[in-house]
Amino acid sequence: MYRFLCCAICVLVPGCSAPRDPVVFTEAPTVQSPPGATVFYDRDVQRVFDRFCTGGCHELGGTGERQSRLVLTADVSYAELLDPTASKNGPHVIPGNAENSLLIWKLEGKDPTGRAVFGDPMPPGRPPLSPAQIAAIKAWIREGAVRSLAPPVPLSVLAAVSLDSVGVEVTFSEEVDRASAESAGNYQMTNGGGLLVVSARLEAPDRVRLTTSPQEPGMSYTLVVRGVKDLTGDGIVEGQGDRATFRFTPTISFALQVQPLFDASCAFAGCHATSDRFSPGGHLVLEQGKTWAELVDRPSQQQGTLKRVEPKDPDASYLIRKLESSTGITGRRMPPGGPYFSPAEIQRLRLWIEQGAENN
Numbered sequence: 001m002y003r004f005l006c007c008a009i010c011v012l013v014p015g016c017s018a019p020r021d022p023v024v025f026t027e028a029p030t031v032q033s034p035p036g037a038t039v040f041y042d043r044d045v046q047r048v049f050d051r052f053c054t055g056g057c058h059e060l061g062g063t064g065e066r067q068s069r070l071v072l073t074a075d076v077s078y079a080e081l082l083d084p085t086a087s088k089n090g091p092h093v094i095p096g097n098a099e100n101s102l103l104i105w106k107l108e109g110k111d112p113t114g115r116a117v118f119g120d121p122m123p124p125g126r127p128p129l130s131p132a133q134i135a136a137i138k139a140w141i142r143e144g145a146v147r148s149l150a151p152p153v154p155l156s157v158l159a160a161v162s163l164d165s166v167g168v169e170v171t172f173s174e175e176v177d178r179a180s181a182e183s184a185g186n187y188q189m190t191n192g193g194g195l196l197v198v199s200a201r202l203e204a205p206d207r208v209r210l211t212t213s214p215q216e217p218g219m220s221y222t223l224v225v226r227g228v229k230d231l232t233g234d235g236i237v238e239g240q241g242d243r244a245t246f247r248f249t250p251t252i253s254f255a256l257q258v259q260p261l262f263d264a265s266c267a268f269a270g271c272h273a274t275s276d277r278f279s280p281g282g283h284l285v286l287e288q289g290k291t292w293a294e295l296v297d298r299p300s301q302q303q304g305t306l307k308r309v310e311p312k313d314p315d316a317s318y319l320i321r322k323l324e325s326s327t328g329i330t331g332r333r334m335p336p337g338g339p340y341f342s343p344a345e346i347q348r349l350r351l352w353i354e355q356g357a358e359n360n
Contacts, residue, residue, distance in 0.1 A: 030147050030148070030149060031146055031147065031148050031149070032148070032149050032151070034143075034144070034146055034148055036143070037143055037146070037148055038139055038143065039136045039137075039139045039140045039143065040140070040148045040149060040150035041078065041140065041146065041147045041148045041149070042148070042149050042150055043149075043150035044136040044137070044140060044150070045136070045137055045140050046074055046077060048129060048133050048136075048137065049072040049073075049074075049077055050074065052123045052126055052127070052129060053072045053122070053123050054072055054073055057123065057124075058070050058071055058072040058073075059071060059072070059073050060073075069086070070086070070092065078147045080092070081093040081103060081145075082095070082145065093141055093145050094141070094145075095141065095144050095145035095146075096141070096142060096144060096145070097141070097142075098137075098138040098139075098141040098142050099112045100112065101141055103137070103141075104134070104137065104138060104141070105117045106119075106121065106122040107121065107122050107129055107134050107137070108121065108134065109121030152234070153173070154234065154235075154236065154237040154240055154241065155172060155173060155174060155176065155228065155229065155230040155234060155235065155236050155241075156172070156173045156236065156240065156241025156242070157170060157171070157172060157173075157223070157225050157236070157241055157242060157243060157244045158171045158172060158173055158241075158244075159171045159244055160223045160244035160245070160246040161246055162215060162221075162246045162247060162248040162249070163209070164248075164250075165214050165215050165248060165250070166198075166211055166212050166213070166214060166215065167209060167210070167211060167212070168209070168210040168212055168223065168246060169203075169207060169208070169209055169210075170187075170207065170208045170209075170210060170223065170225070170244070171206060171207050172206045172207070172208070172228070172230075173206070173241070174206060174230050174231075175205035175206050175230065175231050176202070176205070176206060176208070176228055176229065176230055176231070177228070177229040177230065177231060177233070178202050180227055180228045180229045180235070181200065181202050181208050181228050182200045182201060182202055182208070183200065183227065183228075184197050184198065184199050184200045184210075185227075186200070186225060186226050186227040186228050187200060187210055187223060187224075187225055188223070188224045188226070189212075189221050189222065189223060189224070190222045190224050190243075191220070191221065191222050194213075195212055195213055195215060195221050196212060196213040197210050197211070197212055198210075198211045198212060198213065199211045210223075215248035216248065216344040216347060216348070217248055217249070217250055217252060217257070217344075217347065217348050217351055218247065218248070218249065218252075218347035218348055218350050218351030218354075219247065219248065219343075219344060219347045220245055220246070220247050221245065221246055221247070221248075222243055222244070222245045223243060223244055223245075223246065224242060224243045225242050225243065226238070226242070249351060251355060251360075252348060252351050252352040252355060253360050254292060254352065254357075254358060254359055254360050255360065257348055257352070258291075258348070258349060258352050259288055259291055261341065261345055261348070261349070262286040262287075262291055263288065265335050265339070265341065266286045266334070266335055267285075267286045267287045267288075267291075271335070271336075272284050272285060272286040272287075273285065273286070273287050274287065282300075282301045282302060283301055284301070284308070292359045294308070295308045295309040295319060295357075296308075296309045296311060296357045296359070297309070297310075297311065300318040302318070302329070302330035302331060303318050303328075303329070303330060306318040306321075309353055309357050310353070311353065311356050311357040312353065312354060312355075312356055312357075313353065314349070314350040314353040314354060317353055319349070320346065320349065320350060320353070322334040323340070323341050323346055323349070324346060
C-alpha cells in the first residue's frame with residue numbers, strides 16, 4: 001500500500017513520473033444505461049470535471065496538465081483516467097476499486113488509511129466537491145467505471161418564483177425551445193383565484209419570465225406547464241415535474257393593508273369599536289390607533305391559552321381561527337353573519353403575521 005501511495009504521489013509532481021506512453025484508449029466504448037447502474041459517466045462524472053477541473057487546469061496547456069499530465073476534457077477524460085501508463089503506478093481509476101483509485105485519493109486528500117496525500121486536495125483553489133459528488137464518482141468506479149450515458153430525463157420545471165406582483169420566473173432542468181417556451185398558452189394556474197398568464201419571455205436558455213395578472217399577497221399559486229420542449233424536441237411529461245408552487249410575498253404594511261380590513265368590516269359600534277352604549281365584542285377594540293396593541297401578543301378572551309395574534313405563526317393565532325371558522329373556536333365566525341373576509345384578505349393577514357406582525 002505504501003509503495004502504491006508513493007507512486008501515486010509521483011504522478012502529480014512535474015518531472016517525477018516517467019514519460020507517458022500514448023493514450024491507448026483512443027476509442028473508449030460508450031454504453032447506454034448498463035443494467036444495475038445508479039450513476040453514469042456523462043451525467044455524474046464528466047459534468048463534475050467540466051465544472052471543477054477544466055477551465056485552465058486539467059486541459060491541454062492548463063496548470064493541471066503541465067503538472068500531472070492529466071487532461072479531463074470530455075474528449076479524452078475517460079481514456080486518461082484508465083490509461084495504465086498514466087504513472088508508474090498505473091491508471092488514475094481502477095474499475096471496481098474506488099478505495100485504491102488515485103482519483104478518489106486526490107479528491108478526498110487522503111488514502112484509505114487516512115494519511116494525507118502529497119499536494120493540495122483536488123480541485124485546488126476552487127470549491128471542493130460535495131460529499132454527494134464524491135460518493136457518486138466512487139459509486140461509478142465500484143460499478144465498473146464504464147463510459148456510460150445516462151438515460152434521457154424528461155424536461156421538468158425546477159422552480160417557479162414570484163418576482164413581483166405580476167412577474168414569475170420559471171426555471172427548467174435544461175435549455176428549452178424558444179418558440180414553445182414563449183407561448184403563454186403553455187402555462188396554466190390550477191388554483192389561486194383565477195390568476196392568468198399574460199405573456200412569456202425566454203430570458204436565459206433555461207429560464208422564462210411570465211407576466212401574470214395581479215397576484216394576491218400571501219396567496220399560493222400552482223403553475224402547470226404543458227407543451228414546452230427541450231432542444232431535442234422532447235416535451236414535459238404530464239405528472240412528471242410539470243408543476244411548481246409559488247407565493248407573492250411582499251412586505252405587508254399594518255397601517256396600509258391590515259387596518260383597512262378591520263375598518264371596513266369590524267370597527268363599528270356594537271362590534272369592535274368603543275361606544276357609550278355598547279361594549280366591544282370580546283373586549284376587543286379594532287379601531288385605528290388601538291388595533292395593534294389589542295391583537296399582538298394579547299391572550300384571547302375566549303381561548304385564554306391562545307394569543308389573538310401570535311407573531312410568525314398564523315395557525316396559532318386565534319384571530320385567523322375566528323376569521324376562517326376553524327374547529328374549536330368559541331362562538332360564531334367573524335364578522336358575525338358576514339360578509340366574511342375573502343381568502344385573499346385572510347392570506348394578507350396570514351402573511352403579515354408570518355412576517356412578525358409588525359406595527360408598520
